Amino acid sequence: MKALTLLRYPEGAPRPEDFELVELADPVPGPGEVLVKVTHLSMDPLPRVRMQAKPVMGPPMRIGAPVEGRGVGRVIDSNDPTFAEGDMVLGELGWQGLAVLPGAKLTKVRGGQPHQHLGALGPTGFAAWFVVESLAPRGGETLLVAPAAGAVGSLVCQIAAARTADLQLVGTAIGAEQADYLDGIGVTPMAADADWPGPGGIDLFVDGVGGAFHDRMLAALNPRARVLLLGFVSAYGEEGPPRYGNAGAVLLKRARMEGFLLADHMTDTPAVEAARKQLAAWLEDGTVRPAERLHHGLASAAAAFSGLFTHSPPGKQIVELEDKA
Secondary structure: OEEEEEOOOOOOOOOHHHEEEEEOOOOOOOOOEEEEEEEEEEEOOHHHHHOOOOOOOOOOOOOOOEOOOOEEEEEEEEOOOOOOOOOEEEEOOOOEOEEEEEHHHOEEOOOOOHHHHHOOOOHHHHHHHHHHHHHOOOOOOEEEEEOOOEHHHHHHHHHHHHHOOOOEEEEEEOHHHHHHHHHHOOOEEEEOOOOOOOOOOEEEEEEOOOHHHHHHHHOOEEEEEEEEEOOOHHHOOOOOOOOOOOHHHHHHOOOEEEEOOHHHOOOOHHHHHHHHHHHHHHHHHOOOOOOEEEEEOHHHHHHHHHHOOOOOOOEEEEEEOOOOO
């Protein structure tokens, strides 16, 4: 089978040359394990955190091993009675044509197209849903999302608008394509290196950037603002803890700031099912229109992933594997 492996730890933003396409022996499932033919891979920035010798989250990825990441695939052999040949499943399949995982680490997917379970009907959509749930926006407030043109941020904007009338949406964009996309879904774009444009301040702030941008935006908070820390993409390639400064603004504005991890919400089965049902309905009627870009072939994952840290197209980046594993 083909696999895309980590050739070396990136220095700064990842580049396609940091990865290598190789041939590996086909894996064989053991007791309780499932063999999956990978059909789609999710391109997410968080794995960059572990592409270094001393990551701030989780163990380092292994040099020479297939890159770890979420994917969807079709079961072709199963030693777990829960799964049958032909089932479509979601899991940490990795950047490879075939994957073997314990059945307990796979989830069956139902409805929609396979790749949608990496986007609006999967963890990306659930993350956006529960971000909005956590912030509980109210009419007349201003919501800043950063980054806003990516997979989660673009859905946060649309879900917040669908749930709350008279909500002013502002989001960061890199380049004209992302800015035009945000404008098209009713979000006022701002450059990621700009100061807060105003008028007025920020009532709700979804921050997946951190660093200096975080500090500048905290200075523009309104009293009693709510801030949700979703990530720190500005420092994903750095050792040491993420940089969130300017806590004085939180104190003086009597703001509330907390971290967000999707795992905290996924154990609430009724809430997850309610989110799934509503997201599916919004996809059906066009209330939510996720932007997706399909990249073709396993080798394309290197450039698609690297693009997340530069000028990627708006929305979710998904790699569709070739027919032969």
